[in-house]
Amino acid sequence: MNLxxxxxxxxxLGVIAWLxxxxxxxxxxxxxxxxxxxxxGQHGLYxxxxxxxxxxxFVIIWSIFTPNLATEAVLRxxxxxxxxxxxxxxxxxxxxxxxxxxxxxxxxxxAAEQLAPVxxxxxRFYSWIGTGIAILLAFACGAFAYTRIRADxxxxxxxxxxxxxxxxxxxxxxxxxTLGIFLSLLFESLRFFAMVPITDFLFGTTWSPQVIDPAxxxxxxxxxxxxxxxxxxxxxxxxxxxxxxxxxxxxxLTQYAKPVVRKWMKPMLEILAGVPTVVYGxxxxxxxxxxxxxxxxxxxxxxxxxxxxxxxxxxxxxxxxPFVSSMADDSIAAVPSAMRDGSLAMGATSSETIRKVLLPxxxxxxxxxxxxxxxxxxGETMIVVMAASGAANITANPFESATxxxxxxxxxxxxxxxxxxxxxxxxxxxxxxxFLITFLLNIVALRVVKKYREAYD
Amino acid sequence: xxxxDFADTAETSAAPAVAPGVPKMAAQGVNVFYGEKQAIRDxxxxxxxxxxxxFIGPSGCGKSTFLRTLNRMNDTxxxxxxEGLITxxxxxIYDKTMDVVQLRARVGMVFQKPNxxxxxxxxxxxxxxxxxxxxxxxxxxxxxxxxxxKRAGLWEEVKxxxxxxxxxxxxxxxxxxCIARAIAVDPEVILMDEPCSALDPIATAKIEELIHExxxxxxxxxxxxxxxxxxxxxxxxxxFHLGTLIEYGETDQIFTAPRQERxxxxxxxxxx
Numbered sequence: 001m002n003l004x005x006x007x008x009x010x011x012x013l014g015v016i017a018w019l020x021x022x023x024x025x026x027x028x029x030x031x032x033x034x035x036x037x038x039x040x041g042q043h044g045l046y047x048x049x050x051x052x053x054x055x056x057x058f059v060i061i062w063s064i065f066t067p068n069l070a071t072e073a074v075l076r077x078x079x080x081x082x083x084x085x086x087x088x089x090x091x092x093x094x095x096x097x098x099x100x101x102x103x104x105x106x107x108x109x110x111a112a113e114q115l116a117p118v119x120x121x122x123x124r125f126y127s128w129i130g131t132g133i134a135i136l137l138a139f140a141c142g143a144f145a146y147t148r149i150r151a152d153x154x155x156x157x158x159x160x161x162x163x164x165x166x167x168x169x170x171x172x173x174x175x176x177x178t179l180g181i182f183l184s185l186l187f188e189s190l191r192f193f194a195m196v197p198i199t200d201f202l203f204g205t206t207w208s209p210q211v212i213d214p215a216x217x218x219x220x221x222x223x224x225x226x227x228x229x230x231x232x233x234x235x236x237x238x239x240x241x242x243x244x245x246x247x248x249x250x251x252x253l254t255q256y257a258k259p260v261v262r263k264w265m266k267p268m269l270e271i272l273a274g275v276p277t278v279v280y281g282x283x284x285x286x287x288x289x290x291x292x293x294x295x296x297x298x299x300x301x302x303x304x305x306x307x308x309x310x311x312x313x314x315x316x317x318x319x320x321x322p323f324v325s326s327m328a329d330d331s332i333a334a335v336p337s338a339m340r341d342g343s344l345a346m347g348a349t350s351s352e353t354i355r356k357v358l359l360p361x362x363x364x365x366x367x368x369x370x371x372x373x374x375x376x377x378x379g380e381t382m383i384v385v386m387a388a389s390g391a392a393n394i395t396a397n398p399f400e401s402a403t404x405x406x407x408x409x410x411x412x413x414x415x416x417x418x419x420x421x422x423x424x425x426x427x428x429x430x431x432x433x434x435f436l437i438t439f440l441l442n443i444v445a446l447r448v449v450k451k452y453r454e455a456y457d
Numbered sequence: 458x459x460x461x462d463f464a465d466t467a468e469t470s471a472a473p474a475v476a477p478g479v480p481k482m483a484a485q486g487v488n489v490f491y492g493e494k495q496a497i498r499d500x501x502x503x504x505x506x507x508x509x510x511x512f513i514g515p516s517g518c519g520k521s522t523f524l525r526t527l528n529r530m531n532d533t534x535x536x537x538x539x540e541g542l543i544t545x546x547x548x549x550i551y552d553k554t555m556d557v558v559q560l561r562a563r564v565g566m567v568f569q570k571p572n573x574x575x576x577x578x579x580x581x582x583x584x585x586x587x588x589x590x591x592x593x594x595x596x597x598x599x600x601x602x603x604x605x606x607k608r609a610g611l612w613e614e615v616k617x618x619x620x621x622x623x624x625x626x627x628x629x630x631x632x633x634x635c636i637a638r639a640i641a642v643d644p645e646v647i648l649m650d651e652p653c654s655a656l657d658p659i660a661t662a663k664i665e666e667l668i669h670e671x672x673x674x675x676x677x678x679x680x681x682x683x684x685x686x687x688x689x690x691x692x693x694x695x696x697f698h699l700g701t702l703i704e705y706g707e708t709d710q711i712f713t714a715p716r717q718e719r720x721x722x723x724x725x726x727x728x729x
Contacts, residue, residue, distance in 0.1 A: 347588060
């Protein structure tokens with residue numbers, strides 16, 4: 001039976017369960033001298049939940065296992081003994097069998113064409129079994145819940161608890177996904193570090209994955225130039241743009257701007273945060289990069305590249321301005337107005353008050369905002385993919401080209417890639433390292449924010 | 458501790474409507490508006506150097522608003538508008554030529570809730586002198602800080618920990634630190650906006666004692682909702698109600714023989 005039909009059926013059973021549960025509770029309510037503990041509708045929901053949730057749970061589990069069971073059935077078939085014993089070819093044939101069973105007309109292996117009907121039959125068989133069990137389960141659990149309905153049965157608390165559990169599961173999904181991402185990165189990285197010594201990767205200063213010596217893959221897979229480029233573009237150049245402009249716009253908006261001006265300027269500034277990064281990428285690659293190259297040439301840097309660190313960093317800095325500005329805005333606004341009044345009443349001017357009282361008091365919040373902005377900047381990919389170069393230089397000259405971790409990950413994983421070479425696996429090691437760095441930055445930033453929140457409570 | 462001599466107030470009580478002697482600050486026909494709403498109606502009052510002047514009245518009567526017009530702190534409220542004439546030593550403080558920075562150096566303020574800056578005790582007191590460039594030689598600032606803390610009666614308690622944060626002090630100490638901060642720039646007038654309302658009775662007693670000691674050196678104007686406090690610390694009392702000045706006179710007279718019915722009702726606890 002089709003999965004969607006089954007879901008529809010279970011849902012229908014749920015509605016019926018709701019109606020019967022509600023009706024039974026209402027009858028109890030009418031017959032009893034006491035009032036029902038819970039409303040009839042809550043009893044209905046209770047029965048419906050018992051009917052639907054276990055059955056659905058079973059369907060999900062069953063649909064995960066069905067393909068495996070069907071594959072087992074295929075392998076038991078006498079014709080399957082002729083299949084290649086191991087490895088990629090065997091997998092390829094089995095994949096083709098599944099594809100043919102799902103309706104594909106095209107194929108490469110004749111064995112697959114013969115075995116496809118076997119697979120189809122087996123999976124139909126298991127699917128019917130699954131449907132039968134699911135419906136039985138729905139009825140059994142529904143009936144169990146139905147029999148528990150009494151006038152004093154606490155259906156309401158049970159329904160509430162189920163809702164709470166559902167919410168908990170929803171929130172766990174995000175956490176578990178993060179954990180899953182981390183673990184997959186970790187395992188791939190461990191494979192990489194089995195081939196390349198971790199010290200070569202972390203401290204090596206030569207990055208050129210195009211030429212890997214199989215005898216010593218670590219020699220050309222040193223990540224220092226990439227992390228230097230990332231730091232130089234994301235944490236130095238971008239922050240030289242984002243911190244002053246973000247901070248000054250926050251000061252203007254909180255201290256000087258009239259309410260009308262603030263009402264218009266703040267959303268406009270926040271639009272910057274909504275511009276897709278790929279658009280910043282064009283801007284950096286097509287407008288800012290060539291302009292900076294021309295400027296550098298006019299200064300006498302004859303080998304200036306249009307893919308300079310400065311172009312990517314400047315545009316990234318502009319992109320980050322709203323982050324710094326909105327964090328700074330919040331933390332300046334959180335400084336009690338008594339501080340400001342106290343300073344003004346001493347005869348301090350507005351700018352003295354900002355410099356000597358408001359900014360020192362807001363500093364932890366501003367620092368946290370900057371750290372978050374840095375972690376966002378060094379993880380930023382699209383701008384550097386479009387505007388930064390692929391050349392891994394360790395340079396402090398902003399007109400020279402530099403590359404970043406994210407740009408190299410994209411380069412390593414796009415195009416022809418074998419997933420067991422050090423070159424490709426290096427992408428995971430880079431990703432893991434970058435992940436750990438931004439993770440640490442975020443933790444530090446959150447701690448700083450927390451500490452500063454306590455300061456005025 | 459200083460004994461307050463109420464005898465000298467008796468000599469200087471010729472005209473009850475205005476303070477005797479040369480007025481330090483004088484307001485004539487002052488109106489204050491917040492947007493469309495009028496908070497102060499036609500208030501005229503004089504404040505002189507010899508006396509502590511108390512503003513009393515029920516909550517929302519405009520006494521704090523009026524106090525804040527005296528050093529133009531209402532300028533920081535975008536919707537506030539002040540009409541009328543307020544002078545300091547005969548100079549109109551709302552005149553275009555009046556520099557608000559200098560005005561506030563001459564007319565200091567202490568707020569309702571102690572608001573020391575999150576800096577060291579020393580830096581809190583040195584804040585104003587630094588802004589106004591009062592310390593020229595190297596040791597001057599130390600002297601100013603010590604003198605201000607001594608005048609505020611805080612020196613003995615904090616002299617060994619001047620580098621500790623001002624926010625780590627107790628509420629009463631914080632408020633005395635704020636007074637020290639205000640007197641460090643050597644103002645002529647000190648405005649106090651309910652300076653004890655956030656303090657316990659012992660800290661309140663210390664502040665009141667301090668006000669007695671500061672009297673004569675500075676013209677002091679104190680807003681209070683506590684009538685006993687007004688009676689204890691002030692020589693002149695102004696009673697505000699619904700944005701108007703109902704009665705202004707010697708404190709003794711206001712509390713024992715008010716001329717206005719509304720003053721009498723308020724003093725005797727009929728409303729407020």
